[in-house]
Amino acid sequence: MNSGKLIAVVEDEVAIRENYAAALRRNGYRVQGHSTRQAALDAFHSRLPDLVIIDINLGEEVEGGFELCRELRARSTQLPIIILTARESELDIVSGLRLGADDYLTKRIGLEHLLARVTALLRRVEALTRTDAEPSLLQRGFLVLDLERMSTTWKEAPISLTLTEFWVVHALARHPGHVRTREQLMTAANVVLDDSTVTSQIKRIRAKFVAGDPDFTAIDTVYGMGYRWVDDQGA
């Protein structure tokens, strides 16, 4: 099933790297570990892996992960990149996502959740390359979610969402009008985060939709409880 997929883990902390590697191998992946940016680049020179997990802080290079992410994205637009770091600040998250990472995760995430993401991202790449695949669509007004490719369009314009964001939108849009608490959203997105992190996730998602459509108001805040998808625009 997963055989043959090569996953590169760029992490300077050997114990963590080996733990990730062990978990990935257990799930049938081949794993390549690197502790510095240069080592990773050298290895990627001959062949790109199928997915890369990068820590931001790489030994001497405090922001080496960002740099690596930028260089990899320059080489391949398709390569799934997950940034996995101890840094939780909003600025770091935004920076990582701007540089083209498909997901930004903190090290609080458990291995199970990490594996779920790896699987999902690899499946997405597969879906994109397999043109004959049957699209599994979820349509809510102007919103169309392709569950196979994990792509999103709003008013027929594509919206680039990270994996976490996609799952959040999916959780909201699946049952329009129903309030989803923050806990529910976290579970759906396979993350363990704080309330405030969910708030910033929602904020970023809204910003992405509003960038394409200034009139976007489909995500409604229910103060004290959570959020809901308001599907009155396309009806």
Next chain:
Amino acid sequence: MSLRIQLLGVGLLTLALPWAGYRYVQELEGALRDGLEQSLLASATTMAAALELQPLAPADQDEGMVVESAIYAHPLGTPPTIDGYRNDWSSPAETVRRLSSFAQYWAGLYERTVYVFLSVTDEDLIYQSAPAETPYGDRILLLPGGPQNNWLLLHSSGAGGVRSQQTRAPLFAPTTQYEDRVTGYWRETATGYDVEVRLPLDLVSGRLGLAVIDVDHAAVQGTQAATYNVSINRSWQTTQDPRPGAFLFRPQHLEAIGSQFVQPGKRMRIVGPQGWVMFDGGEIEPLVDSFAPSSIGLAERFYRFILARGDSPYQSLEGPPGRLADAMLSAALQGEPVAAWYARGTDASAVVAAAVPIRTGNEIRGGIVLEQGSDSILTLTNDALVRLMSFTLFASLLVAFGLLSYATLLSFRVRRLARAAETALSPEGEIHPALPGRRAGDEIGDLARSFTDLLNRLREYTEYLTTLKAKLAHELRTPLAVVSTSLDNLERESHERHLSPYLSRLREGTDRLDAILGAMSEATLIEQAVADTALETFSLSAVITSCVDAYRDVYSDRVFELVDQTTESSILGSADLIAQMLDKLIDNAVSFSPSASLITVTLTSNEKEIGLCVTNTGPLLPESMRNQLFDSLVSVRKERGQRRHLGLGLYIVALIVEFHRGRIHADDLPDGSGVRFNIELPRVG
């Protein structure tokens, strides 16, 4: 004692400068006065020396001569007509002397003729009806000097010219021996009679006595013959030994000599040993306003005020007419040269008088009184001095003002620094290290700079402390990840059943550690979120209502009551943050209140602010931590609850309130049943 008062005290010392200036001017004034007195005394002494050999009194000056009985003849400018009227006398009316209660007289001298004008009050005027018939009627006696008593009688049988007769004591009866050198005129007046008499100076020969014999009808009933009262009023002592007083006048030779001494602007008087004026010449210069330049009117008034001397008023030094009777002159006549100042009328003008004795050998024969007009403040007559004084005064005041201003400035700077130092640490715990005045180059500037440095370090330290927990959380995250990922793998790969309880405990422990780290970084995340938040206007009431509705579901074991007293509650801020803030407040209220208790959320508003109050029953606020409630990592919880608690909730509340420019404070309910948190947020518009 405050610094300002101390500096004021020091500043007051500078008032010594004007005081010294004042003393200086006073000394100067004294010296100038002395100088003028000395020069006047010197002139007078010179004159006295020149008069040393001149006879002063016209006649023999018997010892023991009585002042009261002396007759002084005032010089007359023109010879009066002998007609019983005094209006042609050129001497002033004030030269009158009283002979008795009912008689007064004037005496005058024109060239070598003596004029006497007698004015007698007599209601019962009795004329001599017939010669040698008693009573002889009202009559006048003249007693000139000479070897024997040479009585002269003037009487009249009616108004008109009278001749004088020789007569004899004690009856003073009329005779037929006429003295033709003496003539007179008798005139009746409404109250009595006036007699004007002329007699040659030679006849007087140094002495003259005057007497009025008043004869009145006695009011005795039943007698045929008329009886009379006779009273004699005279200028000498006794009838038995009539010694007429001196006849004094201004001798011609002194007039000639004195005139040479008279200087313009000065009055010079030569007096005899008893003060009778023998010569009087010159005029005191009338008061001239131009003593001091009018351009310094204000300064002049000021100087006159501070230099005022209080001289005794000038009364032209005259006692009885014709005689100087003055303490100063009496001193001079005792042999002591004296000078004195007198104020003359207005306060600007004064008279300087100098009196010196005239001696022949050891005998003091008289004196000279020299008077000169002057400005009462001599300093003011000298423009240069006035300018000097003004400059000195101005400079003194300038220095005093300068020192006082400097003292005020200094105290202001110190107090400003003190105030700034007090408020450098704001109640919210922020530190404003930029103290005022730290650019100054002096010691106060040094102090301000030291304080600023100190506060800067304190701020750095505080910042370090506030970021410590975020850094700590970040640093701990990696080892925790090592543990948790290892644990994940272990759970997957271990099939030893007996290990599972340990694994689950390990999982529990790492989860708790993870939660603690999450809470520690949450505050930082909120700080960042707050910094990035875009402001929007929203209805506080709507957000709170929605939140409270949600809490009813979430906390089913509490009763929520929302009291909304606002009609319009728009504020500028972030609804998300406000909801988060309320989450924390309610979380706090729930965790402290007993099950099924009431939690009240109240919204009120006034013109400027909207008040949000969350009240819960439960334990009161601990006294010791009341001021730290809203600091991070402060928890007042006593027992360790189920949930993680790092005391960050209220810190986040305070952070959000501050972001909305509001205020928060917590206190106990008045009835002691619980606690309430009050938040005031500024409203829009």
